[in-house]
Amino acid sequence: MSLKEDPTFNIYSERSSFKWIVLAISVVISASSIVYTSQLVQKIRARESKQIALYAKTLEYLSHEEELPNAVFILEEIVDANNTIPVIVANEYGEPDFYKNIPKADGISDPAKRKEFLLNEIQEMRDQHEPILVTLADQGQILGYLTIYYKNSQLLAQLKYYPYIQLSVIAIFGLIVFAVFNYSRTAEQNRVWVGMAKETAHQLGTPLSSLLAWTEYFKEQFPDHRDVFLELEKDVDRLEMITERFSNIGSVPQLREENVPDVVTEVVKYLQKRISRKVSIEIETFPSDDILGALNRSLFAWVIENIIKNAVDAMGGVGSIHVKIMKVSEGMVSIDISDTGKGIAKNRIKQVFEPGFTTKKRGWGLGLTLTKRIVENYHGGKIFVKSSEVDKGTTFRILLKT
Ligand SMILES: Nc1ncnc2c1ncn2[C@@H]1O[C@H](COP(=O)(O)OP(=O)(O)OP(=O)(O)O)[C@@H](O)[C@H]1O
Numbered sequence: 001m002s003l004k005e006d007p008t009f010n011i012y013s014e015r016s017s018f019k020w021i022v023l024a025i026s027v028v029i030s031a032s033s034i035v036y037t038s039q040l041v042q043k044i045r046a047r048e049s050k051q052i053a054l055y056a057k058t059l060e061y062l063s064h065e066e067e068l069p070n071a072v073f074i075l076e077e078i079v080d081a082n083n084t085i086p087v088i089v090a091n092e093y094g095e096p097d098f099y100k101n102i103p104k105a106d107g108i109s110d111p112a113k114r115k116e117f118l119l120n121e122i123q124e125m126r127d128q129h130e131p132i133l134v135t136l137a138d139q140g141q142i143l144g145y146l147t148i149y150y151k152n153s154q155l156l157a158q159l160k161y162y163p164y165i166q167l168s169v170i171a172i173f174g175l176i177v178f179a180v181f182n183y184s185r186t187a188e189q190n191r192v193w194v195g196m197a198k199e200t201a202h203q204l205g206t207p208l209s210s211l212l213a214w215t216e217y218f219k220e221q222f223p224d225h226r227d228v229f230l231e232l233e234k235d236v237d238r239l240e241m242i243t244e245r246f247s248n249i250g251s252v253p254q255l256r257e258e259n260v261p262d263v264v265t266e267v268v269k270y271l272q273k274r275i276s277r278k279v280s281i282e283i284e285t286f287p288s289d290d291i292l293g294a295l296n297r298s299l300f301a302w303v304i305e306n307i308i309k310n311a312v313d314a315m316g317g318v319g320s321i322h323v324k325i326m327k328v329s330e331g332m333v334s335i336d337i338s339d340t341g342k343g344i345a346k347n348r349i350k351q352v353f354e355p356g357f358t359t360k361k362r363g364w365g366l367g368l369t370l371t372k373r374i375v376e377n378y379h380g381g382k383i384f385v386k387s388s389e390v391d392k393g394t395t396f397r398i399l400l401k402t
């Protein structure tokens with residue numbers, strides 16, 4: 001079974017549906033938490049209104065009683081049982097006679113100022129709840145009127161905002177966990193890449209130097225077969241270049257000012273001999289042939305090689321590839337590589353850079369992942385699919401600093 005048939009390897013499509021499931025669950029949790037709390041708020045609000053209505057009733061009843069003690073005093077006694085709902089009792093002139101559970105008013109010592117504060121408070125209470133009018137009467141004789149104003153208890157006020165606070169805290173916590181998780185995953189990926197590359201370069205090194213020595217030896221021993229050994233030497237050189245690439249991936253590569261068209265031309269020359277003759281590759285430079293960019297020659301050659309190889313694959317070996325190198329602005333070079341191949345479907349464009357994504361029988365889906373790493377991590381540049389149309393072709397764009 002190849003890696004691609006292995007269901008555990010195809011993590012990308014699963015990961016995106018997983019994201020939606022997590023999102024759906026969080027929406028359901030948030031919505032139900034808000035609905036539940038708002039029901040709770042409704043219930044408590046109704047209970048508080050009932051409580052105040054009961055005070056009013058008691059007050060009214062007391063006023064019918066013989067030997068009516070000071071009504072306000074009694075109210076105070078009753079309302080004492082309530083130590084949560086802020087209440088103000090005003091007389092028939094609208095002046096506050098008595099208040100309860102308004103700690104701010106307690107803090108104001110000047111009576112005039114306190115009265116002003118309470119009058120403001122009455123306005124606010126009126127917006128929240130309909131005030132209750134109490135008629136004080138004794139044996140059919142009206143003694144006076146009182147108005148009871150009240151507002152939501154602090155508990156209720158807090159409860160109203162509670163789900164939002166709770167959800168924000170959970171969201172912040174979730175974001176932090178996600179960031180840490182993401183960071184550690186990236187760090188782990190980096191370690192794997194760097195470690196694998198270093199190890200590969202290291203392992204290739206020993207047989208390579210021995211191969212090199214052997215070809216030298218045979219070249220001298222068998223001068224008649226020099227041609228063969230020259231060919232062999234070319235392959236050894238290529239192996240050496242591959243080792244250098246891996247060793248560069250495994251360390252912090254040196255960037256140098258290089259002429260970008262030169263590097264690209266070199267790669268194209270090398271590839272042209274090895275790909276189908278029905279593929280033409282042309283290079284265009286703008287505004288001139290001299291376009292400098294800060295790059296690591298061996299790694300950057302790898303980038304161009306990967307993209308051109310993909311282009312050749314996409315065209316099935318027949319078509320044309322156009323490389324356009326431009327100085328787009330001060331300090332910025334762009335390299336556009338266009339092909340006339342089968343293109344990439346819109347919904348796949350995002351995936352082409354992900355490790356393991358391939359549509360080829362013999363592909364590993366690592367070419368573009370590596371390419372992106374080299375361009376972005378090692379050169380501080382950018383690479384993306386500039387445009388692609390199914391059955392028409394694709395353009396990849398690389399942006400490099402100079
Ligand atoms: N120029 C292109 N035109 C159309 N599709 C492309 C092009 N370049 C890349 N792709 C798509 O992106 C996929 C991933 O490319 P990538 O180079 O990462 O892997 P690969 O070529 O499949 O395998 P390998 O690891 O051998 O390079 C390809 O399989 C192909 O479907």
Ligand SMILES: [Mg+2]
Binds near residue numbers: 306309310366367368
């Ligand atoms: Mg490839």
